[in-house]
Amino acid sequence: MSRNFQVVNKSVRKIDALALALGKPMYAGDKVPPGALHIKFLWSPHAHAVIKSIDIRAAEQLPGVRCVLYHGNVPRIPHTTAGQGYPEPSPYDTFMFDTKVRFVGDRVAAVAADTPEIAAAAVAAIQVEYEVLSAVLSIDDAMKDGAPVIHDEPDAFAKIPVQYEPGKNLAAFVGMDVGNLDEGLAGADVVVDESYYAHYAQHCPIEPHVAFGYMDPEGRLVIVTSTQVPFHVRRIVAQCIEMPIRQIRVIKPRIGGGFGVKQEVLMEDVVAMMTVRTQKPCLLTFTREEEFVSSRTRHPIRTRIRLGAKKDGTFTAYGMDCLSNTGAYGSHALTVVCNCGSKMLPLYRAKNIHFTGTAVYTNLPVGGAYRGYGATQSSFAVESAMDELAEKLGVDPLALRQQNHIVSGETSPVFRALGEGKAGVEQSIGSCELAKCITLGAKEIGWKKRGDWRKKTGRMRRGIGMACLMQGSSIPEIDMGAASIKMNEDGSFNLLMGATDLGTGSDTVLAQIGAEALGCDVSKIIVYSSDTDMTPFDVGAYASSTTYLSGAAVKNCAEKVVKQILAVAGQMLGRKPSELAHGDSVVRAKDGSGQVTYSEIALHSLYNAEQHQIGAMSSHITHKSPPPFSAHFVEVEIDTETGALKLLKYVAAVDCGTAINPKLAEGQTEGGVMNGISYALTEEYLFSATGRMTNASFQDYKLFSMRDKPEIKTILVPSYEKTGPYGAKSVSEICINGALPAIANAIYNAVGVRLREGPFTAEKIWRGLRAMGAKA
Amino acid sequence: MNAKTIQLTINGEARSVDVGAGESLLHLLRRIGFTGVKNGCDEGACGACTVILNGRTVNACLTFAFQAAGGRVETIEFLGNFENPHPLQKALADEGAVQCGYCIPGMILSAKALLDRKAAPTDEEWSLHLDGNLCRCTGYEKIQSALRKLVAAQGGDQ
Ligand code: FES
Numbered sequence: 001m002s003r004n005f006q007v008v009n010k011s012v013r014k015i016d017a018l019a020l021a022l023g024k025p026m027y028a029g030d031k032v033p034p035g036a037l038h039i040k041f042l043w044s045p046h047a048h049a050v051i052k053s054i055d056i057r058a059a060e061q062l063p064g065v066r067c068v069l070y071h072g073n074v075p076r077i078p079h080t081t082a083g084q085g086y087p088e089p090s091p092y093d094t095f096m097f098d099t100k101v102r103f104v105g106d107r108v109a110a111v112a113a114d115t116p117e118i119a120a121a122a123v124a125a126i127q128v129e130y131e132v133l134s135a136v137l138s139i140d141d142a143m144k145d146g147a148p149v150i151h152d153e154p155d156a157f158a159k160i161p162v163q164y165e166p167g168k169n170l171a172a173f174v175g176m177d178v179g180n181l182d183e184g185l186a187g188a189d190v191v192v193d194e195s196y197y198a199h200y201a202q203h204c205p206i207e208p209h210v211a212f213g214y215m216d217p218e219g220r221l222v223i224v225t226s227t228q229v230p231f232h233v234r235r236i237v238a239q240c241i242e243m244p245i246r247q248i249r250v251i252k253p254r255i256g257g258g259f260g261v262k263q264e265v266l267m268e269d270v271v272a273m274m275t276v277r278t279q280k281p282c283l284l285t286f287t288r289e290e291e292f293v294s295s296r297t298r299h300p301i302r303t304r305i306r307l308g309a310k311k312d313g314t315f316t317a318y319g320m321d322c323l324s325n326t327g328a329y330g331s332h333a334l335t336v337v338c339n340c341g342s343k344m345l346p347l348y349r350a351k352n353i354h355f356t357g358t359a360v361y362t363n364l365p366v367g368g369a370y371r372g373y374g375a376t377q378s379s380f381a382v383e384s385a386m387d388e389l390a391e392k393l394g395v396d397p398l399a400l401r402q403q404n405h406i407v408s409g410e411t412s413p414v415f416r417a418l419g420e421g422k423a424g425v426e427q428s429i430g431s432c433e434l435a436k437c438i439t440l441g442a443k444e445i446g447w448k449k450r451g452d453w454r455k456k457t458g459r460m461r462r463g464i465g466m467a468c469l470m471q472g473s474s475i476p477e478i479d480m481g482a483a484s485i486k487m488n489e490d491g492s493f494n495l496l497m498g499a500t501d502l503g504t505g506s507d508t509v510l511a512q513i514g515a516e517a518l519g520c521d522v523s524k525i526i527v528y529s530s531d532t533d534m535t536p537f538d539v540g541a542y543a544s545s546t547t548y549l550s551g552a553a554v555k556n557c558a559e560k561v562v563k564q565i566l567a568v569a570g571q572m573l574g575r576k577p578s579e580l581a582h583g584d585s586v587v588r589a590k591d592g593s594g595q596v597t598y599s600e601i602a603l604h605s606l607y608n609a610e611q612h613q614i615g616a617m618s619s620h621i622t623h624k625s626p627p628p629f630s631a632h633f634v635e636v637e638i639d640t641e642t643g644a645l646k647l648l649k650y651v652a653a654v655d656c657g658t659a660i661n662p663k664l665a666e667g668q669t670e671g672g673v674m675n676g677i678s679y680a681l682t683e684e685y686l687f688s689a690t691g692r693m694t695n696a697s698f699q700d701y702k703l704f705s706m707r708d709k710p711e712i713k714t715i716l717v718p719s720y721e722k723t724g725p726y727g728a729k730s731v732s733e734i735c736i737n738g739a740l741p742a743i744a745n746a747i748y749n750a751v752g753v754r755l756r757e758g759p760f761t762a763e764k765i766w767r768g769l770r771a772m773g774a775k776a
Numbered sequence: 777m778n779a780k781t782i783q784l785t786i787n788g789e790a791r792s793v794d795v796g797a798g799e800s801l802l803h804l805l806r807r808i809g810f811t812g813v814k815n816g817c818d819e820g821a822c823g824a825c826t827v828i829l830n831g832r833t834v835n836a837c838l839t840f841a842f843q844a845a846g847g848r849v850e851t852i853e854f855l856g857n858f859e860n861p862h863p864l865q866k867a868l869a870d871e872g873a874v875q876c877g878y879c880i881p882g883m884i885l886s887a888k889a890l891l892d893r894k895a896a897p898t899d900e901e902w903s904l905h906l907d908g909n910l911c912r913c914t915g916y917e918k919i920q921s922a923l924r925k926l927v928a929a930q931g932g933d934q
């Protein structure tokens with residue numbers, strides 16, 4: 001669907017790209033004030049223990065130590081670190097410092113000192129006596145009778161009315177039923193009932209978490225932080241250190257990658273407290289090891305899928321039961337597990353639908369928001385089960401998907417049933433080009449040559465697999481974004497936004513939307529994003545919301561400004577606004593009788609007559625969360641002697657509505673795909689018997705490099721989403737979800753080994769081959 | 777802290793700096809204002825800290841500052857500026873290969889080392905050579921295509 005766009009739907013250069021490539025100081029860690037103190041944490045060596053006593057005297061006495069914080073000298077305020085809209089759906093089960101530690105890597109105390117070395121020495125000098133408790137180290141043990149209670153403190157609570165039973169280690173529960181699953185299964189000719197486990201992983205932004213604070217000359221606290229959610233940081237810091245919001249300013253500079261892990265207020269509370277206590281600038285940087293152990297992870301989730309179908313391929317039953325490990329704290333516990341259902345259940349039509357999402361506490365690293373947000377975990381299960389069902393039905397898995405997937409104009413009862421901590425919002429699907437994604441992707445991978453694994457011979461065997469995906473675009477009737485625009489003498493515009501570019505290019509995309517509406521080149525837009533003193537509010541960069549939600553705010557705002565421009569131009573030209581047209585930074589009389597430039601208009605409005613600032617502010621909330629759709633295809637080659645897997649080609653066909661900037665949309669796709677592949681094949685957390693992560697470094701936790709990269713083919717399949725700015729939907733998250741199921745299906749197609757737990761290492765494939773009795 | 781003064785040339789400028797015992801070149805460079813050098817892991821596994829020392833790329837986090845004594849160090853800041861960016865800087869920016877940008881200084885310096893030796897590296901040579909530079913944002917696709925285009929364009933010039 002092509003429209004006549006001037007700026008939108010063009011691959012303009014990302015506005016900050018050159019400055020970043022030149023190595024300009026643009027990240028939080030590059031802007032630290034001289035003389036800043038260095039903060040270091042003392043982390044728990046135990047998975048579960050009560051702190052009997054802490055002695056900080058030796059640490060405090062070390063020369064150069066400026067402040068030591070622990071539970072005895074900070075306020076005890078229950079809160080959540082999850083950077084979500086207020087009131088948050090995550091339980092208030094976290095304290096700046098507590099009398100109990102709940103995982104290896106939990107906070108015990110923190111030190112601010114003149115140098116990192118002194119801070120480290122002081123941390124080592126803190127004497128702690130622990131009473132070690134028995135620990136919950138698996139999701140299956142969490143809710144057993146007599147399991148140790150991880151949150152036995154009386155003051156943890158759920159801020160909104162949701163099911164929360166910390167006494168049973170239950171961090172969250174959500175469920176829904178449409179029709180009757182059992183009846184649906186009973187009425188099926190073929191049933192699949194299998195469980196799939198999506199494992200622990202970390203986001204691994206190449207820039208670890210970093211934040212610093214300082215007191216400005218007027219005594220206000222300024223925090224500069226690598227965050228996706230500056231406004232939530234301000235609110236949660238205010239809560240934790242009991243300071244009025246007006247005393248706090250949060251600035252988000254460039255971020256060195258986030259992927260969800262920076263949607264978390266992980267360190268700013270301590271940075272703030274240290275800065276206020278010492279009245280000196282204070283810096284906190286995570287090491288790579290801390291990033292793995294003590295920040296946030298992908299919630300590991302076991303998903304049981306029950307699918308029932310008639311011989312003709314129609315679904316009679318579609319059931320999903322998710323058991324999520326939220327780790328020691330309930331950050332995003334409810335919403336991630338809920339998203340497992342709300343994103344993947346509507347993808348296929350079924351009369352009887354069932355869903356439960358259960359999140360349990362364990363004494364393991366803490367889950368959080370991670371690109372894909374539950375849909376990654378559940379799409380592995382659903383899309384693997386689809387192939388298993390197709391096999392039982394004896395049909396082509398591609399055809400089975402084509403027969404059952406949702407299409408434009410349809411709705412799903414799931415949309416209404418599952419929201420984020422409350423009922424969802426009914427919606428019917430507007431734009432949907434999934435069918436086309438499937439066709440184009442299948443063609444690109446060569447689906448026709450696929451063949452049955454039983455007929456394959458030889459040591460090296462190839463297989464092709466696929467998966468269908470859907471996500472959302474923003475959280476409807478919860479998320480809000482806002483922008484303001486003002487006009488300058490030279491016809492340029494300042495665009496101020498709360499929206500948070502975390503490397504995705506949203507500043508550029510939003511500038512393009514603004515420029516399109518304003519009728520000027522993107523170079524005329526000066527973007528400033530995310531400073532709580534300067535920019536309007538935005539919930540932040542998460543839930544695939546920025547282009548769709550904040551983009552609409554920018555568009556609305558620009559349209560208001562255009563009205564003002566036309567009014568001034570009308571005065572200057574002696575015309576009614578309706579007789580004028582704007583574009584190319586010029587307003588013309590439609591009859592060709594005259595024109596004025598934007599610069600002349602701005603000068604006129606600022607200096608000549610009826611002076612005023614041309615400018616506006618707009619907010620936007622959404623009533624829909626239109627899903628982007630995607631079909632992924634992958635071809636693998638497996639060495640049946642060793643189990644080694646080689647990725648030959650990966651195809652991602654995506655319907656993201658109008659791609660505001662096609663190159664950047666492709667970049668989101670490719671980055672998501674690659675992260676998904678790396679997760680599916682190599683990334684995993686290894687634990688000792690006592691719950692300590694044993695591979696917390698890039699040496700032992702393998703991220704894919706350029707050498708490991710297969711051929712990746714991205715196909716943008718345009719659609720036009722009427723409710724989005726210039727037809728746009730989201731693109732940032734969806735493509736991380738495909739690799740687990742598509743590769744699992746390809747492995748099966750190659751050698752007949754069905755893996756229901758990642759990562760798909762050579763060893764797992766080899767063991768699968770051995771178990772089948774294949775020649776090894 | 778056993779500070780010792782060393783002489784070295786950073787980005788063409790002779791400097792005399794105090795270095796701590798055991799201080800890494802990464803730490804030193806960032807401390808004295810060369811913040812284009814990034815710290816992604818501090819353990820030699822991500823390449824974000826890549827700099828050029830005496831004509832060869834090194835992981836600055838694994839290099840002691842004193843190893844640079846008497847030597848020449850080049851960082852990303854030396855390569856180009858807004859008016860006159862290095863072709864690699866321009867190529868990556870133009871191609872959408874710079875997402876968060878955190879890996880990019882290291883990526884560019886590593887790429888430059890290969891490009892200085894070899895006029896037209898193949899995809900395989902690039903991949904092998906840039907294996908130590910991790911990027912979590914781009915999936916390497918746009919970086920590869922930027923490099924391909926640059927090589928093609930330069931070949932056309934010759
Ligand atoms: S910081 Fe030196 S290799 Fe990662």
Ligand code: FES
Pocket residue numbers: 206256257503873874875876877878879880910911912913914
């Ligand atoms: S662009 Fe973000 S790590 Fe490479």
